[in-house]
Amino acid sequence: MSGDAVVTEIDHDEFNPRGTLALILVYFAILVVMWVFMYFVEFLGNDLTVIG
Amino acid sequence: MHIHNYEKIWLVLAMIMIVGFLTTVTYGATAVGIEMISDEEDTIDPGALDEDPRFAEPRVEQVGENEYEAYVVAQQYIFSPDPIEVPANSTVTFYVTSPDVIHGFQVAGTNANTMVIPGEVAKLTVETEEPGEHGIVCNEYCGSGHHVMEGKLIIHPEDEFEMEDDE
Amino acid sequence: MSSAIESGEPTFLDRFPQEAKVVRSALWSSFIALTLGALFGIIQTLHRTDVLRVFSSGNYYTILTAHGVLMVVSFTIFFLVGIYTWAVVRSLDRPVEDIRYTWTWYGLMVLGTLMALVAILGGFIDSIDISADVLFTFYAPLQAHPLFYGGLAIFLIGTWLAGADWFRSWYAWKQENPGERIPLQTFMVLITMLMWYIASIGITIAVVIFLLPWSLGIIDQVNPLLTRTLFWFWGHPVVYFWLMPAYLLWYTVLPKVSGGRLFSDPLARVVFVLFLLLSTPVGIHHQYLDPGIADGFKFIALTNTMFLLLPSLLTAFTVVASMEHGARQRGGTGLLGWLRALPWANPAFTGMALAGLMFAAGGFSGMINAGLNINYLVHNTLWVPGHFHLTVGTAVALTFMAATYWLWPQLTNKPIFSRPIALAQVILWFVGMALMSNAMHVAGLIGIPRRTAEPQYDGFDFIPTFGSIAELDLQLVVGGTLLTLSAILFVSNLVLSISLPKVSGLGQPLPPALSGPDDAPKVLDNLKLWTAIALVLVILAYTLPLASIVDRGGLFGPGGTPYPTMIEFGSTLLEIYTPLTTDWISGWLQ
Ligand code: HEM
Ligand SMILES: [Cu+2]
Ligand SMILES: [Cu+2]
Numbered sequence: 001m002s003g004d005a006v007v008t009e010i011d012h013d014e015f016n017p018r019g020t021l022a023l024i025l026v027y028f029a030i031l032v033v034m035w036v037f038m039y040f041v042e043f044l045g046n047d048l049t050v051i052g
Numbered sequence: 053m054h055i056h057n058y059e060k061i062w063l064v065l066a067m068i069m070i071v072g073f074l075t076t077v078t079y080g081a082t083a084v085g086i087e088m089i090s091d092e093e094d095t096i097d098p099g100a101l102d103e104d105p106r107f108a109e110p111r112v113e114q115v116g117e118n119e120y121e122a123y124v125v126a127q128q129y130i131f132s133p134d135p136i137e138v139p140a141n142s143t144v145t146f147y148v149t150s151p152d153v154i155h156g157f158q159v160a161g162t163n164a165n166t167m168v169i170p171g172e173v174a175k176l177t178v179e180t181e182e183p184g185e186h187g188i189v190c191n192e193y194c195g196s197g198h199h200v201m202e203g204k205l206i207i208h209p210e211d212e213f214e215m216e217d218d219e
Numbered sequence: 220m221s222s223a224i225e226s227g228e229p230t231f232l233d234r235f236p237q238e239a240k241v242v243r244s245a246l247w248s249s250f251i252a253l254t255l256g257a258l259f260g261i262i263q264t265l266h267r268t269d270v271l272r273v274f275s276s277g278n279y280y281t282i283l284t285a286h287g288v289l290m291v292v293s294f295t296i297f298f299l300v301g302i303y304t305w306a307v308v309r310s311l312d313r314p315v316e317d318i319r320y321t322w323t324w325y326g327l328m329v330l331g332t333l334m335a336l337v338a339i340l341g342g343f344i345d346s347i348d349i350s351a352d353v354l355f356t357f358y359a360p361l362q363a364h365p366l367f368y369g370g371l372a373i374f375l376i377g378t379w380l381a382g383a384d385w386f387r388s389w390y391a392w393k394q395e396n397p398g399e400r401i402p403l404q405t406f407m408v409l410i411t412m413l414m415w416y417i418a419s420i421g422i423t424i425a426v427v428i429f430l431l432p433w434s435l436g437i438i439d440q441v442n443p444l445l446t447r448t449l450f451w452f453w454g455h456p457v458v459y460f461w462l463m464p465a466y467l468l469w470y471t472v473l474p475k476v477s478g479g480r481l482f483s484d485p486l487a488r489v490v491f492v493l494f495l496l497l498s499t500p501v502g503i504h505h506q507y508l509d510p511g512i513a514d515g516f517k518f519i520a521l522t523n524t525m526f527l528l529l530p531s532l533l534t535a536f537t538v539v540a541s542m543e544h545g546a547r548q549r550g551g552t553g554l555l556g557w558l559r560a561l562p563w564a565n566p567a568f569t570g571m572a573l574a575g576l577m578f579a580a581g582g583f584s585g586m587i588n589a590g591l592n593i594n595y596l597v598h599n600t601l602w603v604p605g606h607f608h609l610t611v612g613t614a615v616a617l618t619f620m621a622a623t624y625w626l627w628p629q630l631t632n633k634p635i636f637s638r639p640i641a642l643a644q645v646i647l648w649f650v651g652m653a654l655m656s657n658a659m660h661v662a663g664l665i666g667i668p669r670r671t672a673e674p675q676y677d678g679f680d681f682i683p684t685f686g687s688i689a690e691l692d693l694q695l696v697v698g699g700t701l702l703t704l705s706a707i708l709f710v711s712n713l714v715l716s717i718s719l720p721k722v723s724g725l726g727q728p729l730p731p732a733l734s735g736p737d738d739a740p741k742v743l744d745n746l747k748l749w750t751a752i753a754l755v756l757v758i759l760a761y762t763l764p765l766a767s768i769v770d771r772g773g774l775f776g777p778g779g780t781p782y783p784t785m786i787e788f789g790s791t792l793l794e795i796y797t798p799l800t801t802d803w804i805s806g807w808l809q
Contacts, residue, residue: 010548012733017482017540019557021058024536027579028065032072034583039076042664043593044084047186048162050595052087052145052177053485053738059536066532070525077521077591086592088507088514095511095771098780128782152780153360154443156599160681161666163595167508169444170360171777174510187679191599191668193354195361195782196277199673 089166093173098151101125106147112138114215124148126155126168128195131188131203138180138205139213145177156191159205167192183209228726230629231309237318238308239630241325245301246623246630248329250710252293253616257706259286264655264699266672268692279672280352281342287355288339291611292374293332295461298619300328300381302464303408305626306471307385309729310404311392315384324380331374338367350783354670356454359430359446362781368431375419382412400736401744403484404471410491411463413750414456417757418499421452433781440781442772444511445765451502452761459498461611463491465618469538469571472622475729476568477561479545482537484732485739490537492743493530496753500760501527507594511771516764521591523760528589531582538575544733566638570621570645574614577652581609584660599670602663605656613652620709621645627713628725636715640708647705655698658691 055063080086101107106123110132113121120138124131124146138144148157150170157174158165166174188203232239259282265271266279274282308315315321341349341364351363385408389401401409429441429449474481481487503520506512543557551557562568584606587593597603624641628634635641665681667674674681681688742748 008548008550010544012482015482015544015547015733017056017058017536017543019543019546019553019555020536020540021061022554023539024062025065027535028069031069031583031586035073035076035586038587039080039590039593043163043596044080046161046163046596047182048159048164048178048180049084050087050163050176050178050592051085051143052175053740054734055483055486056540059483059486059533059540062536063533066529069532070528073586073590074522074525077593080592086595088517088592089510090514090517091511091767091771093510095777098777153782154358154447156668158599158666158668160679165508165595165598167506167510167599169447169510170780171442171772172444172509172511174508185679187666187676187681189666189668189671189676191671192358193280193283193361193670196280196352198280199276199671202676202678204678 087177089174089176093147093175095171096149096173098149098170101149101151107149112136112144112215116143118142120144122146124157126150126157126190126201128152129190129197129201131157131190131201134188135204135206136188137213138207139210140180140183140207141210142180143177144180145175148174148176153194154192155194155201156189158189158191160187160189162186165191180207183207228724228728230632230723230726231305231626232630232632233723233726235308235314238304238315238321241315241318241321242301242305243630245297245304245325246627248332249294249297249301249619250713252289252297252332253706254710256286256289256294257703259283259289261699261703264695267674268696269673269675270692270696276672278343280354280670281339281350283670284342284352284354285336285339288335290616291355291457291461292335292371295611295615295619296374296378297328299411299460299464300325300378302467302619302622302626303381303385303411305630306404306467307388307408310402311388313388313392316387316391320380321384324377324384327377327380328374331370331372331377334366334370334373336370338364338370352783356450357430358450359433359441359443360781362434362783363430365431365434368426368434372423372426372431375422378415379419382415385409385412400739403481403487403732403736404467406488406744407463407467407470407491409746410495410749411460411467413746413753414463414495414498415460417750417753418453418456418460420757421449421502422454425449425453429775438775440776442768442774442776444509444772445768445774447509448503448506448512448765448768451505452499453502454505455502456498458611459494461615463494465574465615466490466534468618468622469534469575470541471729472625473538473568473571473575474541474545475727476565476571476625477542477545478549479541479543479547480730481732482540482544483734483738484736485734485743486533486537487732488736488739488743490530490533492749493527495749496756497523497527497530499753500756503760503764504589504591507591508598511768512764513767516767517591519760521589523756524589528582528586531578535575535579542572564638564642566635566641566645567621567625569642570624570648571618573645573649574617574621577609577617577649578614580656581606581614585610597663599668600663601659601667601669601674604669605659605663608652608656608659613648613656617645617648617652620648623709623713625727627716629727631716632721632723632725633716633719634722634725636712636719640712644705644708644712647701647708651698651701651705653698654694655702658694658698661686662691662695 110125148168150168155168164178186205190201338351342352349364351367353361353363425446432438470487501524504524546557546560549560551560
């Protein structure tokens with residue numbers, strides 16, 4: 001199986017998931033930007049403001 | 053239990069984001085004044101809408117200088133009144149109920165959107181802006197003819213709008 | 220852990236042949252539902268877009284009910300019971316206590332499904348009085364034939380008994396292994412089932428006390444807001460019932476197929492506990508636009524829901540970190556360069572990874588749905604199916620399919636017929652869903668409603684913000700077609716595997732976590748404590764709203780009109796039962 005070609009063993013203490021942190025920060029940025037866009041542009045900018 | 057530092061960073065960011073979302077929604081509810089459909093209206097007997105002063109004759113009524121109320125009945129598979137006619141730049145409160153099953157009421161493509169549940173009266177206030185025509189759709193499945201259930205909201209220019217008196 | 224032990228290991232089938240048979244049967248039931256569901260899915264797609272209308276628009280809703288029920292009840296839950304049986308037996312390393320009992324709950328689930336399906340498909344035949352055109356939410360006063368509610372009840376009983384089976388195994392194991400940590404997979408299974416038992420309170424009351432007697436004519440009306448609220452009491456946690464087996468696979472199998480190990484066992488436990496605590500007291504977020512529920516209760520649901528994001532956000536980190544660990548062990552380097560070192564040629568890996576990616580997107584549209592007032596924008600538009608085809612329809616469904624490629628050989632001692640087809644299949648699903656769900660989200664924002672046979676109206680047109688309706692329809696149709704093709708490839712690949720000769724050495728042991736259970740505080744395994752807290756939260760979140768609904772409208776009304784009424788069947792039974800039950804009900808109400 002191709003999933004098992006382990007080259008180096010890395011244990012918990014020597015493993016810093018830098019790539020994961022980078023990816024998740026990008027995701028965080030996307031979420032924030034999209035939320036602001038959806039809430040303030042798509043929703044509050046939409047017709048018929050609901051007030052009650 | 054040791055949590056990796058990066059994971060702690062993410063945990064903090066996630067919490068900040070959640071609080072941020074809650075803040076945005078609260079801002080919309082308070083500063084912008086968007087209220088949710090609620091339980092202010094009393095329940096109603098869905099079998100006796102024709103005895104109710106509001107729904108016996110579905111209609112639009114002027115209740116203040118620039119304020120209108122629309123009493124709307126959603127039933128398999130029509131909305132009445134149809135069309136609903138109101139002036140631009142006014143405040144319109146929809147009261148919507150159903151004599152039969154659950155329906156939806158959405159002015160298509162706008163934020164005016166509510167569930168219509170037999171026995172309950174949905175109350176929804178909106179501010180109209182530009183004159184124009186909008187479709188109204190039933191957006192909850194209500195039976196085999198659900199897809200033909202539509203209506204219309206006509207927003208007239210203020211100077212052309214006149215309430216016709218019901219005789 | 221060394222790669223030498225990877226081959227030649229006995230498989231699950233070698234070790235537990237009887238259990239393997241149950242797991243295979245459950246998975247087959249699941250995949251039959253998937254196939255039928257996909258067939259109905261493509262019919263809907265073509266019908267809505269007016270490309271091809273084979274059935275009348277009235278029958279559209281029969282089809283949609285079948286699609287919804289088959290996909291989110293049968294496909295997902297049969298898979299769950301299969302994978303959970305595997306997970307418990309494997310992680311406790313002991314056979315089930317009594318295989319006849321195991322077959323009994325499986326049999327009940329099959330029976331329940333068939334009953335509901337007969338009721339639903341009866342909707343096609345006008346000459347018989349059986350139908351259940353009520354969609355999978357069966358909001359009263361829409362009425363289904365009693366067979367539908369009865370089938371649902373029996374199916375649910377089957378799942379409860381399945382849970383009891385796993386608790387029984389754990390209990391027996393505990394006697395022999397006092398003081399040991401609950402193995403991670405078993406822990407996940409038990410927590411899921413505790414959540415499920417709590418959630419079931421809502422639907423049990425709705426079905427057994429109200430809807431079933433009402434469809435039998437024993438009571439003549441129900442309170443639609445009450446039964447709807449009880450439905451969502453169950454209806455949100457059921458979302459996690461679909462997701463938690465996928466999470467189990469992401470936490471325990473995905474690291475393995477990535478060539479690494481789970482980053483953190485303790486955090487996995489924390490995540491599952493959070494699900495148990497938070498997934499029920501949020502159901503009212505499906506009712507943000509319901510009249511008759513105070514806005515304060517809606518705000519509480521909002522807050523709980525937002526915190527329910529936490530376990531999923533934590534999962535995103537842990538799971539990606541486990542993949543990164545695998546990639547780095549396989550020689551991956553750089554900040555993001557390791558992504559290339561992942562085993563992209565392995566369909567089990569690629570499928571699960573793409574499923575996770577889709578979940579990231581679905582998570583976002585879910586945040587919008589959950590956002591209280593912004594729900595005005597999207598409620599009951601096509602945006603909503605756009606959202607859940609990313610979550611249950613991909614994050615869950617694609618994970619299940621991908622995991623099957625990994626697990627199936629260990630249940631059958633036969634390899635998968637074709638790995639290239641498997642790889643193409645998972646990619647097709649991803650591409651098809653990207654198209655279909657994108658079109659649905661966009662269509663929703665311009666107000667196109669969901670659950671509608673002909674979203675083309677006489678009096679007005681929807682106005683697209685960019686592009687055209689025709690383009691959206693095209694996207695939907697192409698996406699739906701690719702998805703259907705993908706589902707067919709998946710099932711065919713398994714069917715063709717049947718004919719392959721048996722081989723040995725397909726076993727795939729699962730490596731321990733990097734940070735193991737010993738790092739997890741003992742209190743995490745205190746199931747009683749978590750159940751108690753979960754119950755308290757549910758009571759806090761639901762007592763007042765339910766009391767207020769009953770106070771306003773009564774337990775059995777104001778009714779609305781049953782549609783359609785199940786007259787014939789009802790009235791016969793009515794004659795038999797009415798005297799009995801009216802006495803009982805009026806006695807009970809006093
Ligand atoms: C072959 C793949 C699929 C296709 C082509 C497809 C297509 C569709 C379409 C077009 C709708 C919207 C119908 C409407 O609102 O009028 C729909 C609804 C739905 N789909 Fe799918 N789908 C597929 C797979 C799935 C999967 C895998 C799941 C879940 C595991 C799923 C669950 C649902 C549910 C729950 C609904 C909503 C039913 C309702 O509103 O009552 N679908 N599907
Ligand atoms: Cu409708
Ligand atoms: Cu929910």
